[in-house]
């Protein structure tokens with residue numbers, strides 16, 4: 001970086017290029033567009049159902065009929081894909097999460113209906129058992145309450161296959177079991193579902209920023225005081241994220257994800273630099289809640305901060321961002 005030391009004031013005045021809008025725009029290295037956004041949504045049973053999520057102001061759980069209308073709007077705004085999360089009734093939760101792979105379960109039905117209504121909108125499904133387990137963990141427990149890796153993977157396979165068969169464009173395993181990407185890829189190939197993409201939640205940290213999401217899907221109560229530290233990553237680790245991402249790519253992931261987002265942008269940058277593959281990040285529920293709390297108090301300027309926060313993901317190397325602000329941001333980007 002020798003040019004840094006040879007350039008001197010006043011020959012070099014960095015403020016020259018910042019002087020006017022035209023030169024600021026010319027030299028801008030990264031931009032945010034609607035095509036960078038993935039919108040996570042919560043789907044409910046029933047019709048005409050709309051429920052607020054108290055810890056995520058502005059986010060609603062929607063029944064399928066209403067979700068289709070909202071999703072159509074997202075598509076019109078240029079958002080490429082939505083990520084679907086189900087709100088599962090207590091009566092359908094169990095120790096072994098059998099409902100996860102019910103061919104006519106809520107997710108599977110929603111995928112079919114969404115693909116039929118809006119064929120061009122990418123549908124990403126969450127492959128993980130937490131909405132379906134009575135204990136709220138992402139897997140099957142052994143006798144001492146430890147999440148059993150290989151037994152969980154067997155169930156995830158059935159779940160992923162049921163999503164792909166329903167027409168999901170992308171299955172997104174968010175469970176952090178070892179080896180699940182390879183197993184899912186294998187089953188998809190076997191079943192001739194060769195174009196179903198896998199977005200791997202490769203570096204998913206055991207984060208407390210997921211709290212509001214667990215309220216939204218109603219797994220918080222089931223999980224109680226337990227945590228997910230025996231399978232999700234330790235927030236103190238960076239190198240391990242590269243290891244996780246490399247393994248998922250070797251096993252057949254098409255896209256990788258880092259989660260949470262803003263406190264982990266260093267990990268996004270390292271992954272992008274090291275692997276140079278389609279890399280995504282998730283601005284999670286806790287990040288959304290923090291922003292909304294500040295907006296509602298008048299402490300931060302909503303529109304500008306939303307766009308800034310999302311642009312920073314791009315600068316960090318993300319090709320796209322899962323964000324609850326997707327529609328709001330896309331609307332802002334559509335109005336010059």
Ligand SMILES: NCc1[nH]cc(CCC(=O)O)c1CC(=O)O
Pocket residue numbers: 126128129130138174175209210211212213214228283284285286
């Ligand atoms: N498989 C569960 C899952 N999928 C997405 C999120 C979090 C998303 C968010 O906080 O917005 C979680 C929560 C968890 O791991 O407990």
Ligand SMILES: [Mg+2]
Pocket residue numbers: 176177178179202244247248
């Ligand atoms: Mg892994």
